[in-house]
Amino acid sequence: MLEKDIEKTFYSEQQIQERVAVLGKEISREYQDKFPLVVGILKGAVPFLSDLVRAMPIHMEMDFMDVSSYGNATVSSGEVRILKDLSTVVEGRHIILVEDIIDSGRTLKYLVDLLKHRKAASVKIVTMLDKPEGRVVDMAADYVGFEVPNEFVVGYGLDYAEDYRNLPYIGVLKPEIYENA
Numbered sequence: 568m569l570e571k572d573i574e575k576t577f578y579s580e581q582q583i584q585e586r587v588a589v590l591g592k593e594i595s596r597e598y599q600d601k602f603p604l605v606v607g608i609l610k611g612a613v614p615f616l617s618d619l620v621r622a623m624p625i626h627m628e629m630d631f632m633d634v635s636s637y638g639n640a641t642v643s644s645g646e647v648r649i650l651k652d653l654s655t656v657v658e659g660r661h662i663i664l665v666e667d668i669i670d671s672g673r674t675l676k677y678l679v680d681l682l683k684h685r686k687a688a689s690v691k692i693v694t695m696l697d698k699p700e701g702r703v704v705d706m707a708a709d710y711v712g713f714e715v716p717n718e719f720v721v722g723y724g725l726d727y728a729e730d731y732r733n734l735p736y737i738g739v740l741k742p743e744i745y746e747n748a
C-alpha cells in the first residue's frame with residue numbers, strides 16, 4: 568500500500584480540495600466570458616487539472632501537452648523536447664497552463680514562450696505547488712495552490728520514479744524508499 572511509504576503529510580486531501588475550490592472560483596471569475604483553453608502538462612498535472620476543471624463551472628476547452636527536459640540534472644541547457652503537442656490551434660486563444668509544480672521554472676518558461684510564439688491571446692499559469700527555492704529561470708505563476716520548501720514531495724500527480732502520483736495528498740517519502748532503489 569502507498570500509505571506506509573510516506574514519512575509525513577505536507578498537505579492533506581481536505582486541504583488540497585479546499586484550496587482547489589477557491590482557485591476554481593477565482594479563475595472562473597477571470598475567464599467566464601473567454602472560453603479558455605485549459606492545458607494540462609502531462610503527466611504530473613492530471614490529478615490537479617481533473618479536480619480544478621470540475622471546480623470551474625464555465626465554458627472551456629481542455630487539451631494536453633507532454634514535454635521532457637533534455638539531458639540530466641547537471642546540464643543546465645534548459646532545453647525542452649515536445650513529446651506530445653496540443654491538438655488545438657493556439658492563435659487567439661486564452662491559455663491557462665496547469666502544472667503540479669514549478670521547480671526550476673524551465674518547463675513553464677519554454678511553454679509560455681512557445682505559446683506566445685503561436686500567438687496566444689493570453690497565457691496564464693496555475694500551479695498546485697510552487698517551490699521558489701528551486702528556481703533557475705525567472706518564472707512566476709498567476710495562481711498558486713501552496714508553496715513548498717526544497718524537499719522532494721510526492722502525490723497528487725507528483726511522482727518518484729513514476730510511482731505515487733495517485734496519492735490523494737502531498738507528502739514526503741521515508742528515506743529508506745530512496746535507499747532501497
Ligand code: PRP
Pocket residue numbers: 608609610611612634635636666667668669670671672673674675726
Ligand atoms: C515535473 C513537474 C513539472 C516540471 C517542473 O515534470 O510535473 O512539469 O517537472 O520542473 P521545472 O520547473 O524544473 O521545469 P516531469 O518533467 O518530471 O514530468 P512528469 O510530470 O511526467 O512527472
Ligand code: MN
Pocket residue numbers: 608609610611612667
Ligand atoms: Mn510535469
Ligand code: MG
Pocket residue numbers: 611726
Ligand atoms: Mg516527474
